Amino acid sequence: xxxxxxxxxxxxxxxxxxxxxxSSAGRHLVVYTFARGDDEPxxxxxxxxxxxxxxxxxNRVKRVVREQFAALDPAPxxxxxxxxxxxxxxxxxxxxxxxxxxxxxxMELVGExxxxxxx
RNA sequence: CGUGCAGGCCUGGCGGCCGCGAGUCGGCAUGACCGGCUCGAGGAAAGUCCGGACACCACAGAGCAGAGUGCUGGCUAACGGCCAGCGAGGGAAACCUCAGGGAAAGUGCCACAGAAACGACACAGCCUCAGGAGCCUCGGUUCCUGCGGCAACGGUGAAAUGGUGCGGUAAGAGCGCACCGCGGGUCCUGGUGACAGGCCCGGCUGGGUAAACCCCACUUGGUGCAAGGCCAAACCGGAGCGUUACGGACUGCUCGUCCAGUUCCAGGUAGGCCGCAUGAGGGUCUCGGUAACGGGGCUCCCAGAUAGAUGGUCGCCCACGACAGAAUCCGGCUUAUGGCCUGCUGAAUCA
RNA sequence: UCCUCGGUAGCUCAGCGGCAGAGCAUCCGGCUGUUAACCGGAGGGUCGCAGGUUCGAAUCCUGCCCGGGGAG
Numbered sequence: 001x002x003x004x005x006x007x008x009x010x011x012x013x014x015x016x017x018x019x020x021x022x023s024s025a026g027r028h029l030v031v032y033t034f035a036r037g038d039d040e041p042x043x044x045x046x047x048x049x050x051x052x053x054x055x056x057x058x059n060r061v062k063r064v065v066r067e068q069f070a071a072l073d074p075a076p077x078x079x080x081x082x083x084x085x086x087x088x089x090x091x092x093x094x095x096x097x098x099x100x101x102x103x104x105x106x107m108e109l110v111g112e113x114x115x116x117x118x119x
Numbered sequence: 120c121g122u123g124c125a126g127g128c129c130u131g132g133c134g135g136c137c138g139c140g141a142g143u144c145g146g147c148a149u150g151a152c153c154g155g156c157u158c159g160a161g162g163a164a165a166g167u168c169c170g171g172a173c174a175c176c177a178c179a180g181a182g183c184a185g186a187g188u189g190c191u192g193g194c195u196a197a198c199g200g201c202c203a204g205c206g207a208g209g210g211a212a213a214c215c216u217c218a219g220g221g222a223a224a225g226u227g228c229c230a231c232a233g234a235a236a237c238g239a240c241a242c243a244g245c246c247u248c249a250g251g252a253g254c255c256u257c258g259g260u261u262c263c264u265g266c267g268g269c270a271a272c273g274g275u276g277a278a279a280u281g282g283u284g285c286g287g288u289a290a291g292a293g294c295g296c297a298c299c300g301c302g303g304g305u306c307c308u309g310g311u312g313a314c315a316g317g318c319c320c321g322g323c324u325g326g327g328u329a330a331a332c333c334c335c336a337c338u339u340g341g342u343g344c345a346a347g348g349c350c351a352a353a354c355c356g357g358a359g360c361g362u363u364a365c366g367g368a369c370u371g372c373u374c375g376u377c378c379a380g381u382u383c384c385a386g387g388u389a390g391g392c393c394g395c396a397u398g399a400g401g402g403u404c405u406c407g408g409u410a411a412c413g414g415g416g417c418u419c420c421c422a423g424a425u426a427g428a429u430g431g432u433c434g435c436c437c438a439c440g441a442c443a444g445a446a447u448c449c450g451g452c453u454u455a456u457g458g459c460c461u462g463c464u465g466a467a468u469c470a
Numbered sequence: 471u472c473c474u475c476g477g478u479a480g481c482u483c484a485g486c487g488g489c490a491g492a493g494c495a496u497c498c499g500g501c502u503g504u505u506a507a508c509c510g511g512a513g514g515g516u517c518g519c520a521g522g523u524u525c526g527a528a529u530c531c532u533g534c535c536c537g538g539g540g541a542g
Contacts, residue, residue, distance in 0.1 A: 007426070008426075009425085009426050009427095010390090010426085011389095011426085012389095014426085045426070046426070047426085054165095054443070054444085055164095055165095055443085055444050056443055056444055057443095058444095059427095059428095059429095059430095059444065060430085062426090062427095063139090063428095063429095063430060063431090064430090064431090066139095067138080067430085067431080070138090099431080
């Protein structure tokens with residue numbers, strides 16, 4: 001499977017998710033979701049600002065989030081766009097608790113956001 | 120042994136499993152697919168402080184101003200970099216540091232203190248002589264005034280008109296001498312040169328600050344790969360200014376050349392390809408050079424992403440390893456940081 | 471990717487070679503029955519950091535660190 005195809009790459013798509021989607025915020029991550037309404041696989045977008053850390057730390061955060069997103073169980077439904085925003089405290093959490101703990105937080109937030117969008 | 124100094128090197132390795140980017144080969148269910156093989160971050164990729172390559176701006180122009188550099192010789196595509204020297208300063212030493220041209224071209228500044236801070240002259244003061252007054256042991260001594268002589272002495276200060284010693288004198292003074300310092304020379308020797316050593320002259324003719332203005336020498340057009348080029352898509356309405364002018368082509372000025380438009384409002388596109396990785400390239404051998412570096416032979420192809428790829432986990436090696444992630448590409452500088460090796464020093468401390 | 475501006479008292483800023491200042495805030499005293507206002511006084515600073523030039527640096531020079539703004 002292609003990772004690239006499952007990413008949000010155009011700024012217009014980002015704007016659509018921010019404007020029309022629903023959000024759910026945690027201490028270290030913020031998740032936006034938006035149902036496009038087609039049957040393509042779910043896509044992921046990432047936003048990691050300089051406040052998180054240097055280039056090495058930011059790459060690590062993006063890598064971990066992508067891995068954990070691909071391993072989500074249950075997997076997010078088709079036709080959905082998900083944007084994950086990293087907050088500045090995420091590096092400290094990652095070093096303290098590890099990538100799997102961050103995956104659990106991600107699953108909670110994604111579930112919450114999709115539930116909010118459903119009704 | 121520890122300490123200090125200098126130089127060089129590396130940036131965990133091997134194996135298993137899961138996962139990512141690019142290239143290439145193959146498969147068929149031709150796709151935004153699957154499989155095999157190969158390659159896949161750094162010494163600083165960083166800060167963006169210099170220098171180039173490359174691209175466009177006029178054919179990349181001229182002059183001034185502005186800006187930058189500043190011991191000598193060399194290296195380099197170039198540099199504010201590097202190498203080798205010279206001089207000055209620091210250290211016990213190994214060794215380190217230095218924007219290190221010009222102050223008799225001119226201007227400015229030198230607070231406070233101090234007699235005086237740029238011209239030196241005055242002030243304060245010292246001395247001979249003359250006159251007057253007092254004291255008096257009648258030889259002198261003190262004070263005042265005057266004609267002269269002098270520049271040693273001056274509670275300062277970062278800095279005070281060469282320093283120390285001897286002679287000399289009424290008191291003194293490079294006035295004379297010795298040593299040290301300073302300045303000068305169509306001078307001599309060595310060196311490509313900075314400069315060093317010597318000789319002779321001047322007896323001294325006065326400071327500091329140019330990382331103050333400045334003078335001198337040399338360098339210097341601007342913007343930056345989101346440069347720039349091509350393709351596709353969309354909008355292709357209205358108003359004003361101008362049409363020998365203004366405006367634009369780096370900021371200021373002058374000249375010259377070129378461009379035909381340009382400003383505001385409204386509306387619209389912000390997708391793909393090239394640039395984009397074979398280069399002042401790396402490795403190794405050899406020759407020249409003290410070295411930086413250069414010549415030649417052989418050999419290798421070594422990241423090219425575009426919401427942006429290198430990680431996770433397990434085992435072993437004594438060890439989680441430090442700083443940290445390419446975005447047009449090179450040469451440097453600076454800063455952050457873990458470890459290893461080699462050589463040198465002998466102050467203090469320990470033995 | 472690149473270009474700019476700034477860092478001085480708790481806050482906002484001035485000072486650009488010679489003992490570091492103003493306003494607001496804080497504290498103390500006065501006024502008032504009390505508070506505010508007002509009056510008088512006091513404390514508070516590695517001038518972002520490190521070198522250098524100078525007799526002397528917040529000021530001049532060089533290199534860093536941390537913020538703010540802008541262009542495409």
